[in-house]
Amino acid sequence: NAGVTQTPKFRILKIGQSMTLQCAQDMNHNYMYWYRQDPGMGLKLIYYSVGAGITDKGEVPNGYNVSRSTTEDFPLRLELAAPSQTSVYFCASSSAGESNEQFFGPGTRLTVL
Amino acid sequence: GQNIDQPTEMTATEGAIVQINCTYQTSGFNGLFWYQQHAGEAPTFLSYNVLDGLEEKGRFSSFLSRSKGYSYLLLKELQMKDSASYLCAVLDSNYQLIWGAGTKLIIKP
Numbered sequence: 001n002a003g004v005t006q007t008p009k010f011r012i013l014k015i016g017q018s019m020t021l022q023c024a025q026d027m028n029h030n031y032m033y034w035y036r037q038d039p040g041m042g043l044k045l046i047y048y049s050v051g052a053g054i055t056d057k058g059e060v061p062n063g064y065n066v067s068r069s070t071t072e073d074f075p076l077r078l079e080l081a082a083p084s085q086t087s088v089y090f091c092a093s094s095s096a097g098e099s100n101e102q103f104f105g106p107g108t109r110l111t112v113l
Numbered sequence: 114g115q116n117i118d119q120p121t122e123m124t125a126t127e128g129a130i131v132q133i134n135c136t137y138q139t140s141g142f143n144g145l146f147w148y149q150q151h152a153g154e155a156p157t158f159l160s161y162n163v164l165d166g167l168e169e170k171g172r173f174s175s176f177l178s179r180s181k182g183y184s185y186l187l188l189k190e191l192q193m194k195d196s197a198s199y200l201c202a203v204l205d206s207n208y209q210l211i212w213g214a215g216t217k218l219i220i221k222p
Binding site: 040041042043044045058059090101102103104105106107 | 117121146154155156157158161200202209210211212213214215
């Protein structure tokens with residue numbers, strides 16, 4: 001099993017550009033999450049999904065969108081990138097039930113200039 | 114508001130024992146997690162506590178007191194590879210994980 005995979009690993013965007021961060025998992029997990037991690041700060045939840053076709057906002061959803069058309073994939077869309085979105089983005093998944101451990105992807109380091 | 118406090122940084126010696134504390138104030142409680150994160154890498158799961166008491170797992174143990182809003186992670190027989198950040202996270206009443214900023218642990222020979 002590859003676990004949780006994310007692409008790209010690194011990306012530099014100009015202000016106002018858009019991009020999609022890809023996330024896929026092969027563990028048949030129902031729950032998937034997108035976090036951002038700023039230096040010296042805790043992880044902040046952007047969006048999450050409890051199953052295909054179902055998504056919900058987390059703590060910091062502004063400037064982002066998600067979709068969940070399949071169990072495996074959970075892409076994160078950035079529209080009109082801003083310097084405040086410079087961060088490391090982690091995708092995670094877990095089996096049914098929020099009390100189960102989350103498995104994280106390797107992260108995407110995004111810089112907006 | 115919701116708040117999780119951990120020390121920013123700790124230093125310990127190889128072979129010794131270190132205790133990393135975490136205090137929390139959240140809207141509800143449905144469990145507490147500890148994750149390890151090496152620099153430049155993703156967090157990996159260490160432990161989960163939902164009932165009071167000590168959970169032991171090899172060199173690592175985690176303790177929870179719900180009445181005090183307090184947990185600690187105990188690392189024994191420290192190894193250089195234990196140098197990492199340790200993240201405390203609480204599952205609140207909405208089953209959302211609230212994360213602390215993490216404690217950077219530096220191990221010296």
